[in-house]
Amino acid sequence: MNEIGSSxxxxxERRDGTAPIGSARxxxxxxxxxxxxxxxxxxxxxxxxxxxxxEVFTALLAGGHVLIESAPGLGKTLLVRTLGxxxxxxxxxxxxxxxxxxxxxxxxxxxSHDEQGNVSTRFQPGPVFAxxxxxxxxxxxxxxxxxxxxxxxxxxxxxxxxxxxxxxxPFFVLATQNPIEMEGTYVLPEAQVDRFLLKVVLPFPSQxxxxxxxxxxxxxxxxxxxxxxxxxxxxxxxxxxxxxxISGHLTxxxxxxxxxxxxxxxxxxxxxxxxxxxxxxxxxxxxxxLAAKARALLSGRYAVAEQDLLVVALPALRxxxxxxxxxxxDGVDAEAFVLELLREALSGSA
Amino acid sequence: xxxxxxxxxxxxxxxxxxxxxxxPALVVLGLACLASAVRTAIGVPSVTRVARxxxxxxxxxxxxxxxxxxxxxxxxxxxxxxxxxxxxxxAIDVAGxxxxxxxxxxxxxxxxxxxxxxLATTWTGARIVDDRLAVTDDxxxxxxxxxxxxxLSELVQELADDERAPxxxxxxxxxxxxLAERATSGAIEPASxxxxxQELLGQLARAAADSDPILAERLADLLAPSTTGTSITxxxxxxRFDAASPPVSQQPTQAPxxxxxxxxxxxxFDPNEIFxxxxxxxxxxxxxxxxxSEEPSPQVAEAEAPQGAIGTSTYYTDRDEAREAELAARxxxxxxxxxxxxxxxxxxxxxxxxxxxxxxxxxxxxxxGAAGAEVGALEHAREEIRLDxxxxxxxxxxALLPEPVxxxxxxxxxxxxxxxxxxxGAEAVTLRDGYAFLHRDLxxxxxxxxxxxxxxxxxxxxxxx
Numbered sequence: 001m002n003e004i005g006s007s008x009x010x011x012x013e014r015r016d017g018t019a020p021i022g023s024a025r026x027x028x029x030x031x032x033x034x035x036x037x038x039x040x041x042x043x044x045x046x047x048x049x050x051x052x053x054x055e056v057f058t059a060l061l062a063g064g065h066v067l068i069e070s071a072p073g074l075g076k077t078l079l080v081r082t083l084g085x086x087x088x089x090x091x092x093x094x095x096x097x098x099x100x101x102x103x104x105x106x107x108x109x110x111x112s113h114d115e116q117g118n119v120s121t122r123f124q125p126g127p128v129f130a131x132x133x134x135x136x137x138x139x140x141x142x143x144x145x146x147x148x149x150x151x152x153x154x155x156x157x158x159x160x161x162x163x164x165x166x167x168x169x170p171f172f173v174l175a176t177q178n179p180i181e182m183e184g185t186y187v188l189p190e191a192q193v194d195r196f197l198l199k200v201v202l203p204f205p206s207q208x209x210x211x212x213x214x215x216x217x218x219x220x221x222x223x224x225x226x227x228x229x230x231x232x233x234x235x236x237x238x239x240x241x242x243x244x245x246i247s248g249h250l251t252x253x254x255x256x257x258x259x260x261x262x263x264x265x266x267x268x269x270x271x272x273x274x275x276x277x278x279x280x281x282x283x284x285x286x287x288x289x290l291a292a293k294a295r296a297l298l299s300g301r302y303a304v305a306e307q308d309l310l311v312v313a314l315p316a317l318r319x320x321x322x323x324x325x326x327x328x329x330d331g332v333d334a335e336a337f338v339l340e341l342l343r344e345a346l347s348g349s350a
Numbered sequence: 351x352x353x354x355x356x357x358x359x360x361x362x363x364x365x366x367x368x369x370x371x372x373x374p375a376l377v378v379l380g381l382a383c384l385a386s387a388v389r390t391a392i393g394v395p396s397v398t399r400v401a402r403x404x405x406x407x408x409x410x411x412x413x414x415x416x417x418x419x420x421x422x423x424x425x426x427x428x429x430x431x432x433x434x435x436x437x438x439x440x441a442i443d444v445a446g447x448x449x450x451x452x453x454x455x456x457x458x459x460x461x462x463x464x465x466x467x468x469l470a471t472t473w474t475g476a477r478i479v480d481d482r483l484a485v486t487d488d489x490x491x492x493x494x495x496x497x498x499x500x501x502l503s504e505l506v507q508e509l510a511d512d513e514r515a516p517x518x519x520x521x522x523x524x525x526x527x528x529l530a531e532r533a534t535s536g537a538i539e540p541a542s543x544x545x546x547x548q549e550l551l552g553q554l555a556r557a558a559a560d561s562d563p564i565l566a567e568r569l570a571d572l573l574a575p576s577t578t579g580t581s582i583t584x585x586x587x588x589x590r591f592d593a594a595s596p597p598v599s600q601q602p603t604q605a606p607x608x609x610x611x612x613x614x615x616x617x618x619f620d621p622n623e624i625f626x627x628x629x630x631x632x633x634x635x636x637x638x639x640x641x642x643s644e645e646p647s648p649q650v651a652e653a654e655a656p657q658g659a660i661g662t663s664t665y666y667t668d669r670d671e672a673r674e675a676e677l678a679a680r681x682x683x684x685x686x687x688x689x690x691x692x693x694x695x696x697x698x699x700x701x702x703x704x705x706x707x708x709x710x711x712x713x714x715x716x717x718x719g720a721a722g723a724e725v726g727a728l729e730h731a732r733e734e735i736r737l738d739x740x741x742x743x744x745x746x747x748x749a750l751l752p753e754p755v756x757x758x759x760x761x762x763x764x765x766x767x768x769x770x771x772x773x774x775g776a777e778a779v780t781l782r783d784g785y786a787f788l789h790r791d792l793x794x795x796x797x798x799x800x801x802x803x804x805x806x807x808x809x810x811x812x813x814x815x
Contacts (some may be wrong), residue, residue, distance in 0.1 A: 024429035066422075243425035249402070249417040302431035303420075305411035 024051055025302075028240065032300055035061075035237060038228040039298070041086045045223045047080045048209025054298060055200045055315050056083060056174070061241045061294035064197020064287065065153050065173040067138070067188075067319065074202045075213075076176045077134060084132040085225035087234055090132035090168065094149075096141035098184065102148035106158040107165075123160060128152050131168050131231055138175035139185040149173070150192045170234050190278070190322070198312075199288050199319040237297070244293035246304040250346075251289070254309065256286045257345035261321060261338070272341070275327030282337075284320040286308065291316045306346050313342050379463035386460060404442060414439060492533060495543060498628045499530035505635040506554065518557030544624040551624075551631060568634055751792055 014282050017118050035057070052068075056079065059066045068076050077093070084091035094105060107126035111119055127133065128149065135149060152158050153173050158165045175196065177188075193199070205213060216223065259265045261279030263272050272279065280288075291312035292304045299308070314335050395403070401414040417435035420428040461763035510519035529546050532538045538546075555569035 024426050025433040028426060028430040070408070240427060243427035245420050245424075245428050245431055246415050247412050248419055249398075249415070250412065301411055302427055302434050303411070303413055303416035305413075307411060 012345060025295045028146040028302065029300075031233070031240060032228055032297065034233055035298065036300070038086045039228050041228050042079070042082050045082045046075055046227055047212045048205050049075065049079065049202065052079065052202055053083075054295075055198055055312075056314075057298055058291050058294040058312060058317040060087070060170070060172055060253045061198075061237050061297060062197055062287075062290040063170065063241075064198060065175070065195070065240045065288065067193065067196040067199045068174055068202060069179050069199060070175045070176065070202030071180060072178060073202070074204070076174075076202065077136070079130065080134040080174045082225045085227060087132070088227045088229070089131035089170070089172065089231060089234070091132045091134070092127040093134040093136065094127045095136045096138050096145070098140060098142060098186075100141045100145045102145050103160075105145065106152060107150055107160055109161045117231075121161075123163070123165065125165070126158070128158060129165070129167060131170055131172065132334055133171075133173045135173060137184075137185075139177040139188055141186065143186050143189075146186065146188060146192065149175075150195050154195055164270040166244060168231075170231055170238065190320075193319045194281060194283055196319065198291060200315055201318075241290070241294045241297050243302060244296050244302065246289060246293065250304055250306065250309065253290055253306075253342075253348065254285050257342045258282065260345060261341050271337075275323050275330065275332050275337070277322045277324035277327070280317055280320050284317055287316045288313060289322070309346065310339065310342065313339055376467070379401075379460070379467060382459035382463045408442065410438060492536065492540065495540065495625055495628070496530055496534040498625070498632055499526060499533055499547070502628060502632050502635070503527035503530050505632065505639060508639060509635070516557045516561050518553065522550055522554050522557060525553075546623075547628060548624050553629065565634075565638065569631065 039053060039057055042057075043050055046053060056210065057064055060083070067121040068079075070076055080093075081091060084088075094100075103126065105126045105128050107124050109121045112122045112126045113119055138146060138149070141149075152167060153171075156167045156169075156171050158167065164337050177185075208257075256267070258280045260267050260269065261272060261276065262268060263274075263276045263279060268276075268279075288309060289304070292308035295312050296302070296304045317338050318335055321334055323332055327334070398415060398418055401418050402412070404410065405412050405414050415430065415434045417431050420431055422429065422432055503523055506519060506523040509515050510523050525545075529538075529543065529550065533543050551569060555566050558566040558569065657691055
């Protein structure tokens with residue numbers, strides 16, 4: 001362990017003489033400045049959704065994907081388009097329908113004729129070959145198509161006709177689903193939902209926000225998003241996110257929390273054993289910490305704090321924690337339950 | 351555990367703690383101390399815990415706690431975190447933030463236990479007794495000790511009546527009389543009598559150092575059994591007194607505390623020894639009183655002292671020889687007058703013999719002047735002993751005086767006033783060590799006029815060979 005202040009004792013240079021003291025902080029701050037501007041640019045267009053914007057940026061920095069759940073017309077597409085424009089990412093949109101086939105997403109091998117009349121095969125990339133992919137109503141496609149997308153999300157590669165194609169970096173998928181209209185949909189199984197880093201719920205706008213939206217979108221004046229970041233800058237920020245340190249006691253608290261959320265473990269409380277169908281998985285713990293790191297960076301801090309874990313807990317865990325029938329019947333609030341367990345774990349580490 | 355306490359506390363020093371009535375208090379005290387130690391050890395927060403506490407109190411979002419686990423050689427984010435934490439921690443007063451203080455309830459328990467101990471000690475009269483302080487010699491009965499003390503106080507009062515006696519004799523005589531009264535009435539224990547007596551004898555020796563070095567020497571010899579029989583100089587005597595008599599206790603009637611064991615051991619405090627010394631001191635003073643009454647003090651003025659009447663040609667190549675010669679001359683003079691103390695006489699003879707042995711090497715023993723027959727032992731100790739060095743090339747002379755150290759400075763100034771080089775026939779009053787230390791150049795030119803002295807050899811750092 002290092003002594004606090006050992007790096008900034010008196011001299012103006014580091015011990016190895018490679019960089020002046022304070023350079024690391026300045027370097028990080030410079031990179032974060034661009035991130036802050038990008039966030040402001042998105043927020044200037046997507047009015048009243050600052051929380052959602054932060055969560056989407058969190059997932060982007062963490063290199064994860066987002067499942068957005070909201071009623072139609074709340075600005076999901078606008079959010080994703082604006083984000084893509086501000087971040088300088090290549091954008092594509094896939095409207096999932098029941099008859100959508102995997103090849104419609106990943107691409108297909110097509111026959112092509114050259115000028116001499118020779119026939120050859122050529123891979124025609126699907127819409128998934130973009131840096132930012134919006135998959136609207138992901139629960140409307142068949143499981144086969146869904147799994148093709150989720151495989152691409154997980155592996156970041158697409159295999160067509162026995163040949164493997166890498167997806168561009170950064171690769172960021174925002175899938176939406178309508179929580180109301182469930183008829184004719186294919187609910188994503190838990191194993192597949194687990195692959196989304198965050199599940200973001202778009203709240204219905206308040207009166208004031210709604211008025212702002214109406215004013216901003218029904219006038220003659222249109223807002224064109226300004227490009228602030230580049231794909232390379234985003235990749236640097238993603239690398240920086242992975243470097244954000246987290247205290248050992250927080251890591252221990254997360255592990256303790258995950259174990260306590262599983263009804264089958266010996267540390268689970270009676271309430272967990274009674275109401276929880278399945279708790280947070282190890283992948284959920286990874287998502288929680290990774291999202292907390294991104295959140296810390298987004299907040300301009302250099303280390304994960306307890307508050308970061310609490311803030312990202314719901315988007316990172318709400319789709320990874322499910323109550324059983326008794327819990328639902330008794331009206332247990334799953335999200336409140338998750339936060340309660342996490343707070344208990346964090347207080348135990350203090 | 352309680353039963354073991356007395357044995358453990360007695361230990362090799364043979365101290366015996368009378369713990370019977372104190373056991374409950376000691377148990378409480380021990381438990382309180384144990385509880386304090388355990389509670390404090392548990393309560394001391396680790397650095398990480400302090401950092402987390404500070405993070406929480408100041409809303410630092412786990413910066414300090416995480417920074418403590420980060421490496422300066424780590425990633426960019428870790429370095430940035432360390433820099434950030436360092437900047438923020440500069441303005442933090444951790445001591446003011448972390449509410450870690452000494453554990454209070456054990457402290458209160460400790461205080462109660464201490465109070466119990468104190469009260470129990472007071473009520474039961476329990477005390478710590480050192481069995482080495484017990485009077486084991488049957489000949490020293492309280493009555494005999496009281497009688498000797500009474501006699502000693504009378505003798506000291508007689509000495510104090512002499513107009514030349516130092517002022518310190520009067521209060522010492524009164525203190526001895528008071529001690530004799532208390533010893534007679536049994537108001538004080540023998541061990542405490544011994545402690546007080548040792549202190550008073552030490553004071554007596556210090557008081558006599560200026561005016562009566564012989565008595566001072568004798569007292570020092572008596573008070574310091576380990577050095578009995580060895581001759582000491584007047585300059586050394588005060589230091590021996592200090593060693594022989596321990597510092598005055600605030601409460602002389604109390605037995606020495608446990609922590610003073612070493613100091614007492616060093617000073618050789620032993621009531622039996624002190625009471626034996628008391629008898630010797632009484633005998634010594636009675637002899638001196640008889641001599642004083644038989645031959646009154648001649649009151650020889652310094653100006654009437656034999657000038658250059660003693661000594662033959664010799665010189666000394668180092669101050670040890672000068673000291674030995676002076677001491678031998680003084681002892682010899684004392685012996686010839688039948689002075690007190692066979693040990694001193696013996697030492698003088700030995701010194702004379704030693705000086706005589708040196709004659710074959712160009713040194714001759716000193717002769718004591720005719721004035722020695724005219725003065726008593728006491729007076730002789732006060733007068734100059736002049737070492738005639740007339741046959742030296744310069745014909746200069748020296749005199750050695752048993753002056754107290756306190757007067758060295760004035761005498762040394764007088765010596766410095768002598769013209770340089772020292773003219774033939776001049777006399778210089780030397781003060782031995784003080785002379786040598788304060789005016790080395792004069793000593794060197796005097797004792798070693800040719801810069802080489804009477805011997806060949808290397809000179810030491812002070813110019814002496």
